[in-house]
Amino acid sequence: MNKPETPPNSFRNMPDDRGHFGEFGGRYVAETLMPLILDLEKHYRAAQADPAFEEEFNDLLQNYVGRPSPLYYAESLTEEVRKDAPEGKGAQIWFKRDELNHTGAHKINNCVGQILLAMRMGKTRIIAETGAGQHGVATATVCARFGLPCTIFMGATDVARQKPNLFRMKLLGAEVVSVTSGAATLKDAMNEALRDWVANVHDTFYIIGTAAGPHPYPELVRDFQSVIGKEARAQMLERTGRLPDMLVAAIGGGSNAIGLFHPFLDDPDVKMLGIEAAGHGLDKKHAASLAGGGPGILHGNKTYLLQDEDG
Ligand SMILES: *Cc1c(COP(=O)(O)O)cnc(C)c1O
Numbered sequence: 001m002n003k004p005e006t007p008p009n010s011f012r013n014m015p016d017d018r019g020h021f022g023e024f025g026g027r028y029v030a031e032t033l034m035p036l037i038l039d040l041e042k043h044y045r046a047a048q049a050d051p052a053f054e055e056e057f058n059d060l061l062q063n064y065v066g067r068p069s070p071l072y073y074a075e076s077l078t079e080e081v082r083k084d085a086p087e088g089k090g091a092q093i094w095f096k097r098d099e100l101n102h103t104g105a106h107k108i109n110n111c112v113g114q115i116l117l118a119m120r121m122g123k124t125r126i127i128a129e130t131g132a133g134q135h136g137v138a139t140a141t142v143c144a145r146f147g148l149p150c151t152i153f154m155g156a157t158d159v160a161r162q163k164p165n166l167f168r169m170k171l172l173g174a175e176v177v178s179v180t181s182g183a184a185t186l187k188d189a190m191n192e193a194l195r196d197w198v199a200n201v202h203d204t205f206y207i208i209g210t211a212a213g214p215h216p217y218p219e220l221v222r223d224f225q226s227v228i229g230k231e232a233r234a235q236m237l238e239r240t241g242r243l244p245d246m247l248v249a250a251i252g253g254g255s256n257a258i259g260l261f262h263p264f265l266d267d268p269d270v271k272m273l274g275i276e277a278a279g280h281g282l283d284k285k286h287a288a289s290l291a292g293g294g295p296g297i298l299h300g301n302k303t304y305l306l307q308d309e310d311g
Contacts, residue, residue, distance in 0.1 A: 014219075015215055015216075015219060018215075019041075019214070019215020019216065019219075020215075020302070021218075023295065023302065024295070024301070024302050024303055025215050025218060025301050025302060025303075026214070026215060026300075026301055026302050027214035027215045027300060027301070028214065028297045028300050028301065028302070029194075029214045029300045030198055032198045032201060033194075033197065033198055033201060033214075033300075036197075036201050037214050037215070037216075039121065040117070040121070040216060041215070041216045043117055043120055043121050044117060044216055044219075044220060046120075047116075047117060047120060053116065053120075056116060057112065057113055057116060057224075060112045060116075061109065061112065061227060064102060064112070064145070065101050065102050065108050065109065065112060066100065066101055066102050067101070067109075067227065067231070068231045068235070069096060069097045069098045069100050069101060069228075069231065070097045070100065071094055071095070071096055071097070071231075071232060071235035071236065071239060072094065072095045072096075072097050073092070073093075073094055073239075074093040074094065074095050077093050078090070078091070078092050078093045081093065091245070091246075092240075094236070094239075094244070096228060096231070096232045096235075096260065098228055098256065102141070103134070103137050103138045103141050104134070104137075105134040105138065106225060106228060106255065106256045106259065107134050107135045107137075107138035107139075107209060107255075108138040108141065108142070109224050109225050109227055109228070109259070110138075110207075110209065110220070110221050110224040110225055110255060111135070111138040111139050111141070111142045111207055111209075112142055112224070113220065113223070113224035114205070114207045114208075114220060114224070115142045115143070115145075115146055115148070115205075115207065117205075117220070118148070118205035118207070119146065119148075121205065123148075123203060123204060123205035124148060124149075124203050125148065125149055125150070125151075125200065125203050125204045125205070126139060126143050126148050126149070126150040126151075126204070126205055126206075126207055127150065127151045127152070127153065127193050127196050127197060127200075127204055127205075127206050127207070128150065128151075128152050128153070128193065128206065128207045128208070128209060129152070129153045129154070129186065129189040129190040129192070129193040129208070129209065130152055130153070130154050130158070130165075130169075130186075130189065130209065131154075131155070131158055131185065131186035131189070131252070132158065132162055132165065133154065133158065133162040133164075133165025133166060133168075133169065134165065135209030135210070136152040136154060136165060136169050136174070136176070137165050137168045137169055137172070138209075139152060139174070139207050139209070140152060140168070140169045140172035140173065140174035141172055142207075143172070143173070143174065144172045144173055149173075149175075150173075150174045150175070151174070151175045151176075151177060151196065152169055152174050152175070152176045152177065153177050153179055153189040153190070153192045153193040153196070154166070154176055154177070154178060154179065154189050155178075155179050155182075155183070155184040155185040155186060155188050155189045156178045156179060156180045156184040157183065157184040157185050158184075158185055158186065158189070159176070159178045177192065179191075179192045187298075187299075190208075190212075190213075190299055191299075193206060194206075194299065194300070208221065209221075209253070209255070210252060210253025210254060210255040211253055211254040211255045211257075211258050212253050212254075212299055212301065212303075213299055213300050213301060214299075214300030214301055215301065217300075217301075218258075218301065221255050221258070221259075222255075222258045222259065222262055224259075225255050225256060225258060225259025225260075225262075226258075226259050226262045226263055227259065228256060228259040228260045229247075229259055229260045229261060229262055229263035229264055230263045232247075232260060232263075233263050233264060243264070243267055243269065243270050244270060245269070245270070245271065246270065246271040246272070246273060247260055247261055247264060247270060247271070247272045247273065248273045248274075248275060249261065249272075249273075249274055249275070250274075250275050250276075251274040251275060251276050254274070257272075257274045276288075276290075288306060289303075289304045289305050289306050290304050292306060293305045293306040293307065294307070296311055297311070
């Protein structure tokens with residue numbers, strides 16, 4: 001398999017001027033979207049240099065999202081795991097409770113950051129894709145908070161199996177579009193959102209929900225979600241006087257993982273483990289793009305993919 005070398009330190013923090021982190025990332029988008037993507041990056045750089053942006057973001061995280069989320073010592077689970085460990089050994093297990101945020105997941109951290117950017121850019125309509133519905137709910141929530149109309153694209157398969165989140169989005173005033181193309185799941189919802197964006201780029205901002213899409217989105221998502229790792233690092237030091245041996249995160253698109261991991265990248269003794277759902281074995285319905293895939297282009301960026309000869 002064609003394994004990339006670990007990127008040098010600088011790639012960990014800032015992409016190059018074409019938006020690549022080492023070999024990956026970049027902006028592979030239609031010509032129509034290129035000016036908007038460049039404009040978004042320009043506005044983000046301006047926001048990063050503006051203390052008022054950080055102040056407003058932090059104020060919303062604290063007083064609207066409900067941060068910091070607790071770091072919880074999972075005593076019973078620790079004891080359960082220790083039953084199988086050699087005498088005197090076994091990990092202490094701590095949970096970073098980001099499901100206690102407003103709307104019940106970490107998605108809202110990123111949505112707050114991106115809608116602030118959308119408003120700085122003068123955009124008046126929001127679109128988003130969603131899979132299980134958590135990102136759709138978080139997007140509909142920040143749109144209701146700031147009074148912007150929003151359209152959420154959701155695969156028809158997901159619409160059928162995520163009724164409660166569909167109801168919540170509609171309750172919050174969002175229009176939900178059921179996408180029937182392809183497998184009618186997340187990837188197809190994202191394709192449809194990108195199509196809408198191309199057609200409505202003059203007034204529409206696309207809030208991407210995970211570490212995906214063309215540059216600067218993965219960087220935006222990383223930065224807005226890094227609050228998870230910054231808090232966890234400080235809370236661990238305060239509660240235990242040391243850093244964790246290992247971080248573990250569930251991986252969908254990778255946003256909570258990169259948000260947790262990123263503030264620990266300069267701590268060489270902290271190991272990091274991303275866990276993907278097992279589906280139905282390695283060859284069927286398994287997110288095995290890293291183990292079985294190779295570099296390719298999807299949704300505007302270069303990443304690891306499962307693909308056939310035609311890409
Ligand atoms: C969305 C979601 C995930 C997966 O998405 P990432 O972008 O990989 O973080 C995992 N856990 C929860 C609770 C989620 O809402």
